[in-house]
Amino acid sequence: MQAWTTFGDGIAALRAVTVELPTPGPAEVLVRVRALSLNFRDLLVIEGVSGWRPSAPVIPISDAVGEVVATGDRVSRFAVGDRVLAAFLPRWRDGQLTAEVYTMPVGGPVNRGMLAEYVVVDEEEAVHAPVRLDDVRAATLPVAGVTAWHALSRTAPRTGETVLVHGTGGVALYAAQIAVALGARVIVTSSSDVKLQRVRDLGVSATINYRTDDVAARVRQLTDGAGADVVVETIGGSNLDVSLEALRIGGRIAFIGLIAGVKAEISTYLLVTKNATIHGIETGSRAMLEELVSFVDEQGLEPVIDSTYSWNDVPEALAHLKSGSHFGKVTVALASSSDGAGPA
Numbered sequence: 224m225q226a227w228t229t230f231g232d233g234i235a236a237l238r239a240v241t242v243e244l245p246t247p248g249p250a251e252v253l254v255r256v257r258a259l260s261l262n263f264r265d266l267l268v269i270e271g272v273s274g275w276r277p278s279a280p281v282i283p284i285s286d287a288v289g290e291v292v293a294t295g296d297r298v299s300r301f302a303v304g305d306r307v308l309a310a311f312l313p314r315w316r317d318g319q320l321t322a323e324v325y326t327m328p329v330g331g332p333v334n335r336g337m338l339a340e341y342v343v344v345d346e347e348e349a350v351h352a353p354v355r356l357d358d359v360r361a362a363t364l365p366v367a368g369v370t371a372w373h374a375l376s377r378t379a380p381r382t383g384e385t386v387l388v389h390g391t392g393g394v395a396l397y398a399a400q401i402a403v404a405l406g407a408r409v410i411v412t413s414s415s416d417v418k419l420q421r422v423r424d425l426g427v428s429a430t431i432n433y434r435t436d437d438v439a440a441r442v443r444q445l446t447d448g449a450g451a452d453v454v455v456e457t458i459g460g461s462n463l464d465v466s467l468e469a470l471r472i473g474g475r476i477a478f479i480g481l482i483a484g485v486k487a488e489i490s491t492y493l494l495v496t497k498n499a500t501i502h503g504i505e506t507g508s509r510a511m512l513e514e515l516v517s518f519v520d521e522q523g524l525e526p527v528i529d530s531t532y533s534w535n536d537v538p539e540a541l542a543h544l545k546s547g548s549h550f551g552k553v554t555v556a557l558a559s560s561s562d563g564a565g566p567a
Protein backbone atom coordinates (compact mmCIF):
# COMPACT_ATOMS: atom_id res chain seq x y z
CA MET A 224 0.00 0.00 0.00
CA GLN A 225 0.97 3.64 -0.33
CA ALA A 226 1.80 5.91 2.63
CA TRP A 227 3.53 9.23 3.24
CA THR A 228 6.31 9.43 5.84
CA THR A 229 8.11 12.29 7.55
CA PHE A 230 11.35 12.62 9.48
CA GLY A 231 10.29 16.02 10.79
CA ASP A 232 12.39 17.73 8.13
CA GLY A 233 9.69 19.79 6.43
CA ILE A 234 6.82 19.60 3.98
CA ALA A 235 9.08 19.40 0.91
CA ALA A 236 10.87 16.36 2.37
CA LEU A 237 7.68 14.29 2.87
CA ARG A 238 8.20 10.93 1.16
CA ALA A 239 5.58 8.83 -0.66
CA VAL A 240 6.50 5.20 0.06
CA THR A 241 5.21 1.70 -0.59
CA VAL A 242 4.87 -0.34 2.61
CA GLU A 243 3.46 -3.70 3.62
CA LEU A 244 -0.31 -3.86 4.10
CA PRO A 245 -0.84 -4.19 7.88
CA THR A 246 -2.69 -7.25 9.24
CA PRO A 247 -5.24 -6.74 12.04
CA GLY A 248 -4.67 -8.60 15.31
CA PRO A 249 -7.56 -10.41 17.09
CA ALA A 250 -8.99 -7.19 18.64
CA GLU A 251 -8.15 -4.89 15.70
CA VAL A 252 -9.83 -3.70 12.52
CA LEU A 253 -8.22 -2.99 9.14
CA VAL A 254 -9.48 0.39 7.90
CA ARG A 255 -9.32 1.67 4.32
CA VAL A 256 -8.73 5.41 4.74
CA ARG A 257 -11.23 7.49 2.74
CA ALA A 258 -10.46 11.07 3.81
CA LEU A 259 -8.16 13.00 6.13
CA SER A 260 -8.17 16.47 7.62
CA LEU A 261 -5.11 18.52 8.53
CA ASN A 262 -4.37 20.23 11.84
CA PHE A 263 -1.84 22.83 12.98
CA ARG A 264 -0.23 20.03 15.05
CA ASP A 265 0.54 18.06 11.87
CA LEU A 266 2.78 20.95 10.78
CA LEU A 267 4.63 20.80 14.14
CA VAL A 268 5.38 17.09 13.56
CA ILE A 269 6.28 17.44 9.86
CA GLU A 270 8.47 20.50 10.49
CA GLY A 271 10.11 18.83 13.50
CA VAL A 272 9.35 21.62 15.97
CA SER A 273 11.02 20.83 19.35
CA GLY A 274 9.29 17.86 21.09
CA TRP A 275 7.13 17.09 18.05
CA ARG A 276 10.18 16.00 15.97
CA PRO A 277 10.03 12.24 15.27
CA SER A 278 13.23 10.31 16.04
CA ALA A 279 12.52 7.88 13.15
CA PRO A 280 10.41 8.23 9.98
CA VAL A 281 6.72 8.15 10.89
CA ILE A 282 3.42 8.26 9.01
CA PRO A 283 1.97 11.68 9.99
CA ILE A 284 -1.58 13.18 10.24
CA SER A 285 -4.01 12.55 13.09
CA ASP A 286 -7.49 12.95 11.62
CA ALA A 287 -9.16 10.54 9.22
CA VAL A 288 -12.28 8.59 8.42
CA GLY A 289 -12.23 5.17 6.84
CA GLU A 290 -14.15 2.00 6.16
CA VAL A 291 -13.60 -1.27 8.01
CA VAL A 292 -12.48 -3.87 5.44
CA ALA A 293 -11.39 -6.69 7.76
CA THR A 294 -11.81 -7.54 11.44
CA GLY A 295 -9.88 -9.69 13.91
CA ASP A 296 -11.55 -12.77 15.45
CA ARG A 297 -12.41 -11.06 18.75
CA VAL A 298 -13.80 -7.79 17.33
CA SER A 299 -17.35 -7.09 18.50
CA ARG A 300 -17.81 -3.31 18.18
CA PHE A 301 -17.51 -3.12 14.36
CA ALA A 302 -18.29 -5.06 11.21
CA VAL A 303 -16.91 -4.91 7.66
CA GLY A 304 -18.39 -1.88 5.89
CA ASP A 305 -18.69 0.34 9.01
CA ARG A 306 -17.36 3.88 8.66
CA VAL A 307 -15.09 4.71 11.60
CA LEU A 308 -13.00 7.44 13.23
CA ALA A 309 -9.99 6.80 15.50
CA ALA A 310 -9.49 8.70 18.77
CA PHE A 311 -6.42 10.99 18.82
CA LEU A 312 -5.32 9.74 22.28
CA PRO A 313 -6.01 6.02 21.80
CA ARG A 314 -5.90 5.05 25.50
CA TRP A 315 -8.01 7.92 26.89
CA ARG A 316 -11.41 6.24 26.77
CA ASP A 317 -13.42 8.37 29.22
CA GLY A 318 -13.25 10.31 32.49
CA GLN A 319 -10.34 12.58 33.40
CA LEU A 320 -7.04 12.65 31.52
CA THR A 321 -4.38 10.82 33.57
CA ALA A 322 -0.66 10.22 33.05
CA GLU A 323 -1.41 6.56 32.39
CA VAL A 324 -3.58 7.23 29.32
CA TYR A 325 -1.80 10.37 28.10
CA THR A 326 0.33 8.51 25.62
CA MET A 327 0.73 7.52 21.97
CA PRO A 328 -1.05 10.41 20.18
CA VAL A 329 -1.96 9.40 16.64
CA GLY A 330 0.10 11.14 13.93
CA GLY A 331 3.59 11.27 15.44
CA PRO A 332 6.09 11.79 16.83
CA VAL A 333 5.84 8.42 18.64
CA ASN A 334 2.77 6.76 17.12
CA ARG A 335 1.91 6.25 13.45
CA GLY A 336 -0.62 8.52 11.82
CA MET A 337 -3.38 8.09 9.27
CA LEU A 338 -1.70 9.21 6.02
CA ALA A 339 -1.77 5.73 4.51
CA GLU A 340 -4.18 3.84 2.29
CA TYR A 341 -4.87 1.39 5.14
CA VAL A 342 -4.38 1.55 8.92
CA VAL A 343 -4.89 -1.00 11.67
CA VAL A 344 -6.80 0.28 14.70
CA ASP A 345 -7.64 -1.43 18.00
CA GLU A 346 -11.43 -1.62 18.09
CA GLU A 347 -11.44 0.13 21.49
CA GLU A 348 -9.77 3.17 19.88
CA ALA A 349 -12.41 3.61 17.18
CA VAL A 350 -15.93 5.05 17.08
CA HIS A 351 -18.66 5.02 14.45
CA ALA A 352 -18.56 8.07 12.16
CA PRO A 353 -21.57 10.44 12.07
CA VAL A 354 -24.14 9.12 9.63
CA ARG A 355 -25.07 12.57 8.31
CA LEU A 356 -21.58 13.69 7.26
CA ASP A 357 -19.73 12.89 4.05
CA ASP A 358 -16.15 11.60 4.29
CA VAL A 359 -14.19 14.87 4.33
CA ARG A 360 -16.49 16.43 6.94
CA ALA A 361 -16.44 13.29 9.10
CA ALA A 362 -12.62 13.30 8.99
CA THR A 363 -12.51 16.61 10.90
CA LEU A 364 -13.96 15.33 14.18
CA PRO A 365 -11.20 13.51 16.14
CA VAL A 366 -8.88 16.49 16.75
CA ALA A 367 -10.40 19.87 15.85
CA GLY A 368 -13.98 18.87 16.64
CA VAL A 369 -13.21 17.05 19.88
CA THR A 370 -10.96 19.84 21.14
CA ALA A 371 -13.73 22.40 20.63
CA TRP A 372 -16.27 20.03 22.20
CA HIS A 373 -14.02 19.49 25.24
CA ALA A 374 -13.45 23.26 25.56
CA LEU A 375 -17.18 23.97 25.60
CA SER A 376 -17.96 21.03 27.91
CA ARG A 377 -15.50 22.38 30.49
CA THR A 378 -16.61 26.02 30.22
CA ALA A 379 -20.31 25.06 29.79
CA PRO A 380 -21.83 28.24 28.28
CA ARG A 381 -25.49 28.64 29.18
CA THR A 382 -28.14 29.88 26.75
CA GLY A 383 -27.65 33.58 26.15
CA GLU A 384 -24.12 33.73 27.60
CA THR A 385 -21.46 35.36 25.44
CA VAL A 386 -18.64 33.23 24.01
CA LEU A 387 -15.60 34.86 22.38
CA VAL A 388 -13.71 32.72 19.84
CA HIS A 389 -10.34 33.82 18.41
CA GLY A 390 -9.67 33.34 14.68
CA THR A 391 -11.28 31.23 11.98
CA GLY A 392 -9.06 28.13 12.06
CA GLY A 393 -10.35 24.59 12.33
CA VAL A 394 -10.81 24.47 16.13
CA ALA A 395 -12.18 28.02 16.28
CA LEU A 396 -14.94 27.47 13.71
CA TYR A 397 -15.96 24.23 15.40
CA ALA A 398 -16.12 26.07 18.75
CA ALA A 399 -18.21 28.85 17.17
CA GLN A 400 -20.63 26.37 15.58
CA ILE A 401 -21.06 24.27 18.74
CA ALA A 402 -21.52 27.38 20.92
CA VAL A 403 -24.17 28.73 18.51
CA ALA A 404 -25.95 25.35 18.63
CA LEU A 405 -25.85 25.50 22.46
CA GLY A 406 -27.70 28.82 22.33
CA ALA A 407 -24.79 31.09 23.23
CA ARG A 408 -24.19 34.53 21.81
CA VAL A 409 -20.95 34.07 19.86
CA ILE A 410 -18.33 36.67 18.89
CA VAL A 411 -15.58 35.63 16.45
CA THR A 412 -12.36 37.50 15.60
CA SER A 413 -10.28 37.30 12.41
CA SER A 414 -7.54 39.16 10.55
CA SER A 415 -9.74 39.14 7.47
CA ASP A 416 -12.99 40.99 6.79
CA VAL A 417 -13.76 38.50 4.03
CA LYS A 418 -13.53 35.60 6.53
CA LEU A 419 -15.64 37.57 9.02
CA GLN A 420 -18.30 37.97 6.37
CA ARG A 421 -18.35 34.18 5.87
CA VAL A 422 -18.42 33.53 9.62
CA ARG A 423 -21.69 35.44 9.93
CA ASP A 424 -23.37 32.69 7.88
CA LEU A 425 -22.67 30.33 10.81
CA GLY A 426 -25.08 32.22 13.05
CA VAL A 427 -22.55 34.17 15.13
CA SER A 428 -23.82 37.40 16.67
CA ALA A 429 -20.83 39.70 16.14
CA THR A 430 -17.40 39.76 14.53
CA ILE A 431 -14.21 41.72 15.21
CA ASN A 432 -11.17 42.27 12.99
CA TYR A 433 -8.27 41.77 15.43
CA ARG A 434 -5.86 43.61 13.11
CA THR A 435 -7.85 46.82 12.98
CA ASP A 436 -9.90 46.75 16.21
CA ASP A 437 -9.16 46.52 19.93
CA VAL A 438 -10.72 43.10 20.61
CA ALA A 439 -11.17 43.44 24.38
CA ALA A 440 -12.64 46.96 24.15
CA ARG A 441 -15.04 45.88 21.41
CA VAL A 442 -16.16 42.78 23.38
CA ARG A 443 -16.86 44.93 26.45
CA GLN A 444 -18.80 47.35 24.25
CA LEU A 445 -20.86 44.46 22.82
CA THR A 446 -21.64 43.16 26.33
CA ASP A 447 -22.66 46.46 27.97
CA GLY A 448 -19.28 46.75 29.66
CA ALA A 449 -19.37 43.32 31.30
CA GLY A 450 -17.11 41.22 29.03
CA ALA A 451 -17.49 37.68 27.66
CA ASP A 452 -18.66 34.86 29.94
CA VAL A 453 -16.45 32.36 28.11
CA VAL A 454 -13.37 32.73 25.89
CA VAL A 455 -12.09 29.94 23.64
CA GLU A 456 -8.36 30.75 23.52
CA THR A 457 -7.19 29.11 20.30
CA ILE A 458 -4.14 31.37 19.85
CA GLY A 459 -2.34 31.14 23.18
CA GLY A 460 0.84 32.89 24.25
CA SER A 461 0.40 36.54 25.14
CA ASN A 462 -3.02 36.52 23.45
CA LEU A 463 -4.18 35.24 26.85
CA ASP A 464 -3.94 38.84 28.03
CA VAL A 465 -6.45 39.85 25.33
CA SER A 466 -8.74 37.05 26.51
CA LEU A 467 -8.43 38.13 30.16
CA GLU A 468 -9.16 41.74 29.25
CA ALA A 469 -12.20 40.65 27.23
CA LEU A 470 -13.49 38.36 30.02
CA ARG A 471 -16.17 39.34 32.52
CA ILE A 472 -15.33 39.06 36.21
CA GLY A 473 -15.79 35.40 37.15
CA GLY A 474 -15.61 34.25 33.51
CA ARG A 475 -14.13 31.01 32.15
CA ILE A 476 -11.36 30.51 29.59
CA ALA A 477 -10.68 27.31 27.64
CA PHE A 478 -6.96 27.47 26.84
CA ILE A 479 -6.15 25.50 23.68
CA GLY A 480 -3.76 27.26 21.33
CA LEU A 481 -0.04 27.15 20.77
CA ILE A 482 0.03 29.38 17.68
CA ALA A 483 1.64 32.26 19.61
CA GLY A 484 4.19 29.97 21.26
CA VAL A 485 4.40 27.72 24.31
CA LYS A 486 5.50 30.40 26.80
CA ALA A 487 4.37 33.95 27.41
CA GLU A 488 4.45 36.85 29.83
CA ILE A 489 0.87 37.50 30.95
CA SER A 490 -0.83 39.82 33.39
CA THR A 491 -1.30 37.91 36.63
CA TYR A 492 -3.01 41.07 37.92
CA LEU A 493 -5.80 40.57 35.34
CA LEU A 494 -6.04 36.87 36.17
CA VAL A 495 -6.59 37.70 39.85
CA THR A 496 -8.85 40.73 39.46
CA LYS A 497 -11.06 38.96 36.91
CA ASN A 498 -11.39 36.09 39.41
CA ALA A 499 -10.99 33.97 36.26
CA THR A 500 -11.03 30.20 35.77
CA ILE A 501 -8.65 28.92 33.09
CA HIS A 502 -9.10 25.35 31.86
CA GLY A 503 -6.15 23.82 30.01
CA ILE A 504 -7.62 21.74 27.20
CA GLU A 505 -5.90 18.66 25.79
CA THR A 506 -7.89 17.33 22.80
CA GLY A 507 -10.37 14.84 24.34
CA SER A 508 -11.31 11.26 25.16
CA ARG A 509 -13.04 8.61 23.08
CA ALA A 510 -16.20 9.28 25.10
CA MET A 511 -16.03 12.97 24.07
CA LEU A 512 -15.62 11.90 20.44
CA GLU A 513 -18.74 9.73 20.77
CA GLU A 514 -20.66 12.62 22.37
CA LEU A 515 -19.61 14.89 19.51
CA VAL A 516 -20.67 12.33 16.87
CA SER A 517 -24.15 12.20 18.47
CA PHE A 518 -24.32 16.00 18.76
CA VAL A 519 -23.33 16.47 15.11
CA ASP A 520 -25.97 13.98 13.95
CA GLU A 521 -28.68 15.40 16.21
CA GLN A 522 -27.99 19.06 15.42
CA GLY A 523 -27.15 18.60 11.74
CA LEU A 524 -23.89 20.47 12.36
CA GLU A 525 -21.87 20.79 9.12
CA PRO A 526 -18.13 21.28 9.73
CA VAL A 527 -16.71 24.05 7.52
CA ILE A 528 -14.46 22.72 4.75
CA ASP A 529 -11.96 25.12 3.22
CA SER A 530 -10.59 22.82 0.54
CA THR A 531 -10.13 19.19 -0.47
CA TYR A 532 -6.89 17.94 -2.04
CA SER A 533 -6.00 14.62 -3.66
CA TRP A 534 -3.53 12.04 -2.30
CA ASN A 535 -0.70 13.23 -4.55
CA ASP A 536 -1.21 16.85 -3.46
CA VAL A 537 -0.72 16.32 0.30
CA PRO A 538 2.35 18.64 0.37
CA GLU A 539 0.31 21.41 -1.32
CA ALA A 540 -2.49 20.89 1.21
CA LEU A 541 -0.03 21.27 4.11
CA ALA A 542 1.52 24.38 2.54
CA HIS A 543 -1.96 25.84 2.20
CA LEU A 544 -2.65 25.16 5.90
CA LYS A 545 0.68 26.77 6.78
CA SER A 546 -0.19 29.89 4.79
CA GLY A 547 -3.08 30.61 7.19
CA SER A 548 -5.29 31.70 4.32
CA HIS A 549 -7.76 28.86 4.94
CA PHE A 550 -11.27 29.23 6.39
CA GLY A 551 -12.19 26.02 8.20
CA LYS A 552 -10.66 22.63 7.52
CA VAL A 553 -8.12 21.71 4.85
CA THR A 554 -8.84 18.10 3.85
CA VAL A 555 -7.57 15.27 1.65
CA ALA A 556 -9.85 12.77 -0.11
CA LEU A 557 -8.55 9.44 -1.35
CA ALA A 558 -9.69 8.21 -4.74
CA SER A 559 -11.87 5.62 -2.98
CA SER A 560 -13.82 8.36 -1.16
CA SER A 561 -17.32 9.36 -2.19
CA ASP A 562 -16.20 13.00 -2.03
CA GLY A 563 -14.00 13.00 -5.12
CA ALA A 564 -10.65 14.76 -5.06
CA GLY A 565 -8.79 17.89 -6.14
CA PRO A 566 -8.59 21.35 -4.64
CA ALA A 567 -12.03 22.85 -4.15
Ligand SMILES: NC(=O)c1ccc[n+]([C@@H]2O[C@H](COP(=O)([O-])OP(=O)(O)OC[C@H]3O[C@@H](n4cnc5c(N)ncnc54)[C@H](OP(=O)(O)O)[C@@H]3O)[C@@H](O)[C@H]2O)c1
Nearest residue numbers: 263370390391392393394413414479480481482504505506
Ligand atom coordinates in the same frame (compact mmCIF):
# COMPACT_ATOMS: atom_id res chain seq x y z
N1 LIG B 1 -4.98 21.78 23.07
C1 LIG B 1 -5.31 20.90 22.13
O1 LIG B 1 -5.67 19.75 22.39
C2 LIG B 1 -5.30 21.34 20.71
C3 LIG B 1 -5.98 20.61 19.74
C4 LIG B 1 -6.04 21.11 18.45
C5 LIG B 1 -5.36 22.28 18.16
N2 LIG B 1 -4.65 22.91 19.13
C6 LIG B 1 -3.95 24.15 18.88
O2 LIG B 1 -4.95 25.14 18.63
C7 LIG B 1 -4.42 26.10 17.73
C8 LIG B 1 -5.38 26.23 16.56
O3 LIG B 1 -5.35 25.03 15.81
P1 LIG B 1 -6.09 24.94 14.41
O4 LIG B 1 -5.79 23.58 13.88
O5 LIG B 1 -7.48 25.40 14.54
O6 LIG B 1 -5.25 26.02 13.59
P2 LIG B 1 -5.53 26.66 12.18
O7 LIG B 1 -6.66 25.97 11.49
O8 LIG B 1 -4.20 26.72 11.50
O9 LIG B 1 -6.04 28.13 12.56
C9 LIG B 1 -5.21 29.18 12.77
C10 LIG B 1 -6.01 30.48 12.73
O10 LIG B 1 -5.72 31.23 13.88
C11 LIG B 1 -5.98 32.58 13.61
N3 LIG B 1 -4.97 33.45 14.22
C12 LIG B 1 -3.64 33.42 14.08
N4 LIG B 1 -3.08 34.39 14.86
C13 LIG B 1 -4.11 35.01 15.51
C14 LIG B 1 -4.21 36.07 16.45
N5 LIG B 1 -3.13 36.71 16.89
N6 LIG B 1 -5.43 36.40 16.93
C15 LIG B 1 -6.54 35.77 16.50
N7 LIG B 1 -6.50 34.77 15.59
C16 LIG B 1 -5.30 34.40 15.11
C17 LIG B 1 -6.01 32.76 12.12
O11 LIG B 1 -7.35 33.12 11.82
P3 LIG B 1 -7.67 34.28 10.78
O12 LIG B 1 -7.10 33.81 9.49
O13 LIG B 1 -9.15 34.35 10.79
O14 LIG B 1 -7.03 35.54 11.27
C18 LIG B 1 -5.65 31.38 11.60
O15 LIG B 1 -6.37 31.04 10.44
C19 LIG B 1 -3.02 25.61 17.37
O16 LIG B 1 -2.09 26.22 18.20
C20 LIG B 1 -3.07 24.13 17.66
O17 LIG B 1 -1.81 23.58 17.94
C21 LIG B 1 -4.61 22.47 20.40
